[in-house]
Amino acid sequence: MPKGVHFPSAEYPLSIDCPLCRHGHTDFYHRDERRSYRQCRRCDLVFVPPADRLSPAEEKAHYDLHENDPSDRGYRRFLSRLFEPMRERVPVPARGLDFGSGPGPTLSLMFAEAGYDMALYDPYYAADSGVLQGRYDFITASEVAEHLYRPGAVLAQLHGLLRPGGWLGLMTKLICDRAAFATWHYRRDPTHVCFFSSRTLAWWAEQAGCDIFFIGQDVILLHKPLSSAFT
Template identity: 55%
Template sequence: MKARSCPLCDSATVSHYHQDKKRDYWQCSHCFLVFVAPQQFLSAAQEKAIYDQHENDLADDGYRRFLSRVYEPLNVRLAPKSQGLDFGCGPAPMLASMLQQQGHSVALYDLYYYPDEQALKCDYDFICSTEVIEHLAQPQNVLSMWVDLLRPGGTLALMTKLVIDVQRFSTWHYKNDPTHIAFYSKETFAYIAERFGLDLEFIAADVIFLTKPAH
């Protein structure tokens, strides 16, 4: 089943990248996104059932340490009492809590756990989205929305593991999560930064900051 077009840039120039026992993976030759075709997506009910099995909670020190890789570099660049959005926060919005403890206000949005559409109608000094972008069926639309919601000078702080090459992809545990349907590389984020006019920083191996120019 051939993928018809790239969900990030709409290019029809896609090629087969890898196949495992469960799914096919395609790569766009324009933005280099690796993705799963919609025919092999889980249903919404199947997807939520998997998310419901996650055991992250606000008392989990390990989860806090994991998120600190985004929290620490983001917090140091925020002005006091910044306003932000935690998009895809899940049932235990730990990162939002950590930022709120520093005096920032953080709105919550999650398709399944905090489906507050009003949160998507405000503008923000920062947006954080950790381990979310790889789940998005329409990343182009969501990225466009995020950029619109960001104030000038605002930072989009993302966490997702990056594709390196097809050899490592073939044995990569990250692709085995059936809710992961889009996989990004440094080249893909360079495309995103150029397309949306953002400044790109790779903060850590799986932490990416995209900043909207102040002017």
């Protein structure tokens, strides 16, 4: 058994707060050979408890194995599932932020090639916190949400960086049900610690006062209204 990994029973204490909505009541959801998973009673988020996460060094070592090549046509096709619907909604000229750009920034390059003014942020590979002081017409986070230890705080921060009328585009695979989760390849990535359902994201959009659009199986667009009380 890896050091620091614990396999709780269904009676595991309910005092582990949801990292999205901070609700104090969460329930045992699943466990595998490496870690356990809990589900929030309020927003439905499924998440890995802090005790079962990788260390920062282990997480960084896993990310370093990624081979995201901007010249890879297959990778560009994959990213186009977010790129195209965002481009349809945000005309040039516009300023965008690619949040969680990774070791081989590609989505930002696709937008730049299309005439957009782009900024990058990644805590490991482009950690310029100055870009998080700017304001943006759109923000993309491709295959990022599932890695967030504090998704509520991060999503609120990104929402705050959007100009009124701006768009936040997420790409993350969504939970179907508990039975499918048990055999789901997506949960097997040790750096994936948060798993969203359509209900979870709809809950968050309502709290933020955003309109939400589900595009296909894994693209979610959130539109910030011209006036918003959520910060």
